[in-house]
Amino acid sequence: QVHLVQSGAEVKKPGASVKVSCKASGYTFSNYAMQWVRQAPGQRLEWMGWINAGNGDTRFSQKFQDRVTLTRDKSASTAYMELSSLRSEDTAVYYCARGIWVAGPLPYYFDFWGQGTLVTVSS
Amino acid sequence: DIQMTQSPSTLSASVGDRVTITCRASQSISSWLAWYQLKPGKAPKLLIYKASTLESGVPSRFSGSGSGTEFTLTISSLQPDDFATYYCQQYNSYPVGFGQGTKVEIK
Numbered sequence: 001q002v003h004l005v006q007s008g009a010e011v012k013k014p015g016a017s018v019k020v021s022c023k024a025s026g027y028t029f030s031n032y033a034m035q036w037v038r039q040a041p042g043q044r045l046e047w048m049g050w051i052n053a054g055n056g057d058t059r060f061s062q063k064f065q066d067r068v069t070l071t072r073d074k075s076a077s078t079a080y081m082e083l084s085s086l087r088s089e090d091t092a093v094y095y096c097a098r099g100i101w102v103a104g105p106l107p108y109y110f111d112f113w114g115q116g117t118l119v120t121v122s123s
Numbered sequence: 124d125i126q127m128t129q130s131p132s133t134l135s136a137s138v139g140d141r142v143t144i145t146c147r148a149s150q151s152i153s154s155w156l157a158w159y160q161l162k163p164g165k166a167p168k169l170l171i172y173k174a175s176t177l178e179s180g181v182p183s184r185f186s187g188s189g190s191g192t193e194f195t196l197t198i199s200s201l202q203p204d205d206f207a208t209y210y211c212q213q214y215n216s217y218p219v220g221f222g223q224g225t226k227v228e229i230k
Binding site: 045 | 157172173214216217219222224
């Protein structure tokens, strides 16, 4: 069955970067887009972007496009999300999720999720 | 951007109750709506997609309805495992957006 296993919790100082990994198993990694979603304390879920695991194409929310880098290693079936210039407001649980593409230009919904990675930004 | 608004924010209910959660979109999203269940420390779970299609393996007590701007998630008979927070998500257009969540608590 499909599993997405994320890397462990991180504590970072303001201005630093964080890189979260998401290892996929149970399906053909290259056939899907990996999405990244975060949830800050007391806030709603917030979509950050996706990477096409096959060809490496990416798309980002305008809010994050200047600070987030999405990459993948097909040989390791692993996707990565790196967020730079961290500030306290970036303290959140970060999720990877497998995206299901419906048709044409429509965005994705998410059928399998990782367990989440808590990133704490504190001086 | 399309704004998603859920109601209520919190719902207190007992095992066996019928529970309904509403999600409204600020403009029409056709039927491009999904529902998720979140529990602390666990991976979120997809319940419903395309407004009313039950994801494989999800109990039939969950159902979704609606189109355009108004949608509902119904749990026909609340079970102990259902106490969680529920989110709707629109995938009609970018950026993808979520509701603010509805926490279902034990009464």
